[in-house]
Each structure stands twice: as structure tokens, then as C-alpha cells.
Amino acid sequence: MINENNKMVDLVHKNHVLISVFSRFGISLGFGDKTIREICEEKKIDLQFFLEIVNSFLDHDYFPREQLKSFPIRLIVDYLTKTHHEYLTKTIPEIESVISGREGICYKDKEHNFLMNTFFQEYKDELITHIKREDEQVFPYALEVEQCYLQKKSAESLPDKFRDYTISRYLQEHDDVEEKLFDLKNIIIKYLPPPKNPRLCYRVIVLLFNLEKDMNDHSRIEEKVFVPKVAMMEKVIRRKNSRQ
Amino acid sequence: MLEEMSFTGKIHYSEDLSQIGKSNADYIFVDSDIPDMKDLYKQVRSGDKEEWPVLIALTHHRKDNNLLSSGFFKHFLDLSQPKSEILHSLVEITKNNLPPNKATVREEKLSEREKSILRFVALGYTNKEIAEKLFISMHTVITHRKNITRKLGIKTVSGLTVYAILNQLIDMNNVG
Numbered sequence: 001m002i003n004e005n006n007k008m009v010d011l012v013h014k015n016h017v018l019i020s021v022f023s024r025f026g027i028s029l030g031f032g033d034k035t036i037r038e039i040c041e042e043k044k045i046d047l048q049f050f051l052e053i054v055n056s057f058l059d060h061d062y063f064p065r066e067q068l069k070s071f072p073i074r075l076i077v078d079y080l081t082k083t084h085h086e087y088l089t090k091t092i093p094e095i096e097s098v099i100s101g102r103e104g105i106c107y108k109d110k111e112h113n114f115l116m117n118t119f120f121q122e123y124k125d126e127l128i129t130h131i132k133r134e135d136e137q138v139f140p141y142a143l144e145v146e147q148c149y150l151q152k153k154s155a156e157s158l159p160d161k162f163r164d165y166t167i168s169r170y171l172q173e174h175d176d177v178e179e180k181l182f183d184l185k186n187i188i189i190k191y192l193p194p195p196k197n198p199r200l201c202y203r204v205i206v207l208l209f210n211l212e213k214d215m216n217d218h219s220r221i222e223e224k225v226f227v228p229k230v231a232m233m234e235k236v237i238r239r240k241n242s243r244q
Numbered sequence: 245m246l247e248e249m250s251f252t253g254k255i256h257y258s259e260d261l262s263q264i265g266k267s268n269a270d271y272i273f274v275d276s277d278i279p280d281m282k283d284l285y286k287q288v289r290s291g292d293k294e295e296w297p298v299l300i301a302l303t304h305h306r307k308d309n310n311l312l313s314s315g316f317f318k319h320f321l322d323l324s325q326p327k328s329e330i331l332h333s334l335v336e337i338t339k340n341n342l343p344p345n346k347a348t349v350r351e352e353k354l355s356e357r358e359k360s361i362l363r364f365v366a367l368g369y370t371n372k373e374i375a376e377k378l379f380i381s382m383h384t385v386i387t388h389r390k391n392i393t394r395k396l397g398i399k400t401v402s403g404l405t406v407y408a409i410l411n412q413l414i415d416m417n418n419v420g
Contacts, residue, residue: 111416115406122402176399183403190397191410 001062002055004037004047011036015058017210024082025050049075057217068225073146073233076226077139083218084131091214092124095207098200106204108196116184116192123180130177134222138170142230149233158237167230174223181212246335261287269297270343273321276301281316298341354395359413361388365401366408367418 002011008031011018019029025045040047049071055062068076097103099120107113141162148157155163185208188201195201252269255261257278264272265287272288274281288299301311301320311320319337321330354362364374371389375382398404408414 112410115409115416119402119406179399180402183398183400183406186397187403187406187410191407 002051002058004051005035007033007035008039009033011054018054018057020086020214021053021057024079024086046075053079069229073142073229077142080222080226081135081139084135088128088131091211092127095204095211096120096124098204104197104200106195106197106201107192112192116188119184119187123184126177126180141165142226145230145233145237148237153237155237167227167234171227178212178215181208181215184208185212246338257284264288265290271300271338272297273300273302276303276311276320281314285316296343300337354392358388358392361385362392362404362408363413365389366405366414
């Protein structure tokens, strides 16, 4: 388990993929031999929250934890939003650049390149819709609920557009965007023919595996931390309704 | 599949039934007339052996309803039938009950029925429409789709469509 006195560099050596988690907190490379505590102080990052995110990323058994639920929704939403931003502006374009053929063609047959690209575009559209819904509706709702809760108000004080929304609806609609990603991987690995450019295809696979892993962690935070916390606050403020 | 099966042993119900508990047989055929199934069942299902081996009753009557309702047997084989029928039933039983280690090797190939269902799914038909077209129940369609997903490792309709195109089950122009 990582603690505040560990050096940031040791974290990277444990799992280099964490570098992308750092960027969501505004931590860039070049941090020398500083400890986690030093860097969090410097960058004004909530130390405990950072440790929770990093530990749950490294060890799936560490998760979910009561501690994560004790953080304000603002912190959780902020982290999730930054992750979305990264998906939209970095991760997806990177995969797209390779799959669309901009860096060379994967398969000899035009039709096969087309199939792979089309399938990816469908996935991308679904993912963008999913992210937009969260960023524009679900997260603002959660922040409003928290405001209500902290000010000990009832659900009546929620803005009109949020009055009838519940977080359980979000869970129901939390469609499995990951299924398409899973299928795309298998299609490239198993069912598309041997690629003309194997190195390129391999890069696609690696990017897809990384994205899948990251999205799984992301979903787990949403479902196991974010939702229960909002649901708990929701219950309290709606109870105030019926009392009146 | 039948060619790969081999006979592992025979035992009389009056003998030491604990031998069955130790056997590594996948299927056990039992004469439905034996007096006490409970002991035998206990031996077969000892430890963590919940699903395997499969217990099949041997009978000489057409569909003896009591046989399956007792819960001991998963299937029965009617020995009063002509040999070809018995063989056919045996093939069906073993096809639908493949032991886990053998199942993973055997099952990547889609059956003809599964291929035609896959074709319809890729062309955009709903489960209901497929059931109507093939004169089968929706439950059957769904079971087929689950098997297809399991065999191919593909979950979404789009994924299945790509697979269908790549394996020439449908033409790309039909999809749009």
C-alpha cells in the first residue's frame, strides 16, 4: 500500500500506467525525488484523495473503500470530469489516428480497414454520448444534491430540471459502453485476417487494452463510490420533503 | 463426439457404490428400476460435484414422467426405441452436456442453426422477428444468441454483424 512518504517515482515503477492518472491531477513528469506528500502540497491536491485513487488503481482488492465515500462529491466529480476530458482529447484521438489509417494501413483489403474503422467510430459515438450525459446532467445534478445536503435543505430546493431526477436512473442508463470495446478487441485479435502491417495493429491492440483497463477502473469509481454517495445524500434531502 | 467417448466401468447397485464417487466418468447411465436412488445419488454428488457426472436414466418406457421429476436424473434414454433413435438421443444428450474441459475445445464452431440466427441478427431482425421466421420460441432464440456470444466472444449486435460479414454469412451491402 502506498503512503504519503513514498516517492512519486516509486509509484511510477509500480505501474507506469499511473502517469495518465497523474495528469488528471495536474502532475507532470520531472518531479525528481519528491515524495507524494510534497507534490500534493505543492500542487494543492487533496493528499488523502490522491492516495485513495492511486491505491485502488494499483490493487483491485483495495477497492471500494469507505474512505473514498467520505470525500466531497466535488473532488470525485472533478477527477471523473478530468478523466473524461482526457478520453475525449487524448486517448480516443490517439486510437483513431491509427485505426483510421492516417499512420498507415493495417490490412491489405480495403474492406477490412473499413470494417475496423467503422466499428471504432460507432464505439466512439457511443462513448461520447455517454460522457456528455454524465458531464452535462449527472455530475451537475450530484453537485446540486450535495449543496442541498450540506445546507440541510430539502429536495424542493433543487433546480427545476433536477427535481425529478434520481441517481438510480443513472445506474439503469449506465449502459455497457465497454461491450463494444471488448468486441472490437476480439474482432481484431481473432476474426480479422492477419494484418499487412502487424506492428500497427499491435499498437491498436495495446491502446485498446489500456483504454479498457482504465475504463473499468473509471466505471468502478462511478458505480461503487459516486453513486452510493449521491444516493445517500438524495435519501436525506428527499426525506425532508415528506416531513413537510 | 460419440467416437471420443469410452466405456469406463460397470457396477451393480448391490456393490460398493463408493467406487462411483471415485470414478472420473462424465456420464453415468442408471437402470431406472434400481430400488434406491438416494444412496447412489449421494455417492455421485459427493464433494463439489454438482453438475458432473451427468446422470442418465435407462428406461424401457416412453417418457416416464416420474423419472425426471424425482430430480435425480437429468435425462433419460428409452431403450424400447429403435437403435437409430437411441443413438440420436444419445448424441443430443452428450452434445448439450459437454464436460467443462472438453467444452472449451469443442465449442468454437457455430452450428448451422446458430449461423442462420446470426445472419438474422446481423441483418437487424429482432428476437421476436427471428422466432417468427424460424418457427421457434423467443426463448430458443435467446438461448441460441447466448451460445453464439459464448462461442465467439462477441457481445454486441455490431460486433456480430462484423463477424457475419467477415465470414461471408451476409454481404456488407445488406447492412447499410
